Amino acid sequence: MTDRKCIGCGQVKNRDELIKITKEHATNSLVINGNAHTFGRSAYLCYNNTCIENAFKKNKLQKILKTPIPQELKGNLINEL
Numbered sequence: 001m002t003d004r005k006c007i008g009c010g011q012v013k014n015r016d017e018l019i020k021i022t023k024e025h026a027t028n029s030l031v032i033n034g035n036a037h038t039f040g041r042s043a044y045l046c047y048n049n050t051c052i053e054n055a056f057k058k059n060k061l062q063k064i065l066k067t068p069i070p071q072e073l074k075g076n077l078i079n080e081l
Contacts, residue, residue: 004044007060008051018044019080021073023065030065032076041065045077052077 002015022031025040043064045051052074055061062069 006046006051007043007064008045008048008054011046013046015044017047019047019077020044021061021065021077023067028067030067030069030073032073032080047081049078049081 003012004015004018004020005012006018020033020042021044022034022038022040022042023029024031024034024038031038031040041064043055043061045055056069056074059069061073
């Protein structure tokens with residue numbers, strides 16, 4: 001199954017159309033668009049500001065990844081656009 005759900009808007013899209021944020025299991029560090037071999041808990045977002053804002057506004061990203069999210073990650077995600 002290559003479809004994933006955006007946590008910002010809830011739309012189901014192909015994995016290639018989404019930003020992948022992964023909390024690595026070994027180091028507990030956050031990786032944006034890591035490779036397929038990055039093992040850990042992941043969340044997906046559409047490539048638009050609205051979905052990124054929604055994920056941070058409602059703490060969805062923090063809840064899904066089960067880790068505190070640094071505020072500078074938001075800037076890094078917007079730079080991915």
